[in-house]
Amino acid sequence: MTDTSKILSLFRSELVVVNVGPKSFADVLEKQGYKSLQVDWKPAAGGDKRMQELLDYLGGY
Amino acid sequence: MSVFFVIQKDRYIDSLETLSETAMLNDQPGIGTGYVGMATEVFKEVTKEIGLSAPEILAAADSDYVIVAEAESEEAFNNAVEKLRTESAPVDDEEKPVSFRTSVQAKEHEPRANLCQISVPGEYALEEAKKALNAGMHICVFSNNVPLSDEREMKELAREKGLLCMGPDCGVANINGAALVLSSINNRGPFGIVGASGTGIQHVAAILPEAGSGVSQTIGTGGNDLKEAVGGITMLMGIDALEADPETKYIILISRKPADSVLKKLLARISGMKKPRVVFFMGCDREAIEATGSVWAENLDDCALRALELIHSDYSLGSIDELKETAKEAVKGMAPEQKYLRGAYTGGTYLDEAMRTMWDAAGGIWSNAPLSKEWKIEGDSREHTCIDYGEEEYTLGRPHPAIDASIRKPAILKEASDPTVAVIVLDVILTPPGHPDPCGYMVPDIIKAQKMAAERGGKIVFIASVLGTTADWQDIRKQEQELRDAGVIVCRTNYRAALLASEIVKLRRDAQ
Incomplete structure (x- = not known):
């Protein structure tokens, strides 16, 4: 059985969303009255998958 | 009407924002069809398809932002662009929210x-x-x-x-x-x-x-x-x-x-x-x-x-007998050759549910996402056909049709131009990032389609169901009413819409 304490704590807390992706998804949450924080995501190393793996290995983002 | 456009170098907005700007642009006075987006390959193809292309747009870079529209005059276009700028711009720089890297x-x-x-x-x-x-x-x-x-x-x-x-x-x-x-x-x-x-x-x-x-x-x-x-x-x-x-x-x-x-x-x-x-x-x-x-x-x-x-509720979605009565009324005035159903779906689950429901009445349904592979079609509809506009062939490089209503737009007139079509079934899914008025957006094409059928001496029946709530910004009741006002039969659910279409198909088969 799952330890549900963290999930139940989410259900009882004010929802604060970090949005990684199109900003409009954050905008519609704000418009519904929920707090959101926008992450301007772009693929690290310009989308180069091999470079990405290397950066991951090095502990970068 | 003529085509006007503006290109802004190196201004990035995401695909959902461009959709809401497109919807706003199309609502401005003196504007026919308009489109807003980053000048990607997909954008260039779409604008070419809908007759809004220009050499300058084709030459623009991925990082350029484009507003293009068919407008009555340059003044009407400039006013529309100005409206977009004021409505979409951040209210105050100080209020501009901080954004993060991770x-x-x-x-x-x-x-x-x-x-x-x-x-x-x-x-x-x-x-x-x-x-x-x-x-x-x-x-x-x-x-x-x-x-x-x-x-x-x-x-x-x-x-x-x-x-x-x-x-x-x-x-x-x-x-x-x-x-x-x-x-x-x-x-x-x-x-x-x-x-x-x-x-x-x-x-x-x-x-x-x-x-x-x-x-x-x-x-x-x-x-x-x-x-x-x-x-x-x-x-x-x-x-x-x-x-x-x-x-x-x-x-x-x-x-x-x-x-x-x-x-x-x-x-x-x-x-x-x-x-x-x-x-x-x-x-x-x-x-x-x-x-x-x-x-x-x-x-x-x-x-x-x-x-x-x-919770001891006796809420009902209605009986099958009601649908049978509606079907009898609906087929009155159809031309003898009208016997086929066409479905244009934005939801894969709904397409699946509808095809299973209508399969026996139709005796098989062609689709780009068929129930069994021998019924797969690519390209134009034939006989009984249901198309999933959420499939990759329609959405590659574009958002889902539940967000971008323009993906399914061509379906209504295309299916209605076939004189053997008796009934067209549509699903509408409401969502906050979606089109602000998805039903209103389809109405002009639905009316045009009905006129086309009448001119041929027949009648096309449109059946639709809307998924959403009264709390949705588009308001399900308002959306349903817009369709009803355009002569569409609105069913409470997708399953009931498919049951009604099945009844119509059976009546048309019996009439042959």
Whole structure:
């Protein structure tokens, strides 16, 4: 059985969303009255998958 | 009308923003068809298709922002552009929100952040999921095309940390009343839902308020959760959480048929549940479900109705006899050659449900996503055909048609130009990031199609169903009324729309 304490704590807390992706998804949450924080995501190393793996290995983002 | 455009170098706005700007542009006085977007290859193709191209647009770079429209005059176009600028611009620079480079940075800035919504290309989803989970946030992953091994890895990490991992490919989840990603806005109430089908969750959650009820939480697991490779991790955690949640009095579980090994695990867990529950696992044995002490549901409509019975509601979606009467009236005035049905769907689950419902009456349905592979078509519709406009051939490089209403737009006039077509069935799905008036957007084409049929001495019947709630900004009642005013028969659900279409097809076959 799952330890549900963290999930139940989410259900009882004010929802604060970090949005990684199109900003409009954050905008519609704000418009519904929920707090959101926008992450301007772009693929690290310009989308180069091999470079990405290397950066991951090095502990970068 | 002439075509006018402006190109702004190196101004980036995302695809959802360009859609709302496009909708706004099309509403401005003196504007025919307009389109707003970044000058990507897809944008260039779309504008070419709808007759809005220009050499300057074709020469623009990916990083350039374009507003293009057919307008009555240059003044009308300039006024529309000005309107877009003032309405879309940030109100005040000081109010401009801060943005962050990573979810970890955002969490450090706002330690109360408790859920991370991830919509990045599938290959990057695991990396973003791990960052968010390691920072202690629950996650809702909208990204699709995530490898099953990545999905398993993120879900195992979430389970280890006691955090909820909704998705990947989770389009619908409603947490603490917030409609995440593509969810409808729901009423709060005593029903908790865990589902592997976004449309399925949204469908049931949208019927509950019709009887004055609503949802506590809806947890989307993503469509792959109940596959062998993932093992139902999120479904099982969701059940545990809703069982423990004091606000949830009843539980609804929705999925296509789970993998055998996962089904076994699930049935064992469901047998031990204490709260009353309704289970709709498409194609699963009724006895097996009932043996767990759960209420079995036959389809999505039935699932909502069985749930409402738990709170002693006698809410009804209407009888089959009513539909038969409606069908008899509807076929009056059709030309002898009119006998075929055409469906233009934006939801894959709805397409599937409709084709299964209409199959026997039609004697087989062609589709780009057919029920069996010998009925697959590419290109134009023939005989009885249903098209899924959410399939990749229509959405590559573009958002889903539930967001971008223009993807399905050509279907109405194309299907109506075939004189053998008797009935056209449409689904409409409301969502906060979607078109502000999806039904109003289709009405001019529906009216044109009806005129075309009348000029040929016949009559085309349009049937539609709208999925959404009165809390949705588009308001389901307003959307339905716009369709009714245009002569469309609006059914309460997709299943009932398909039943009505089946009755019409039978009547037309008998009349031949």
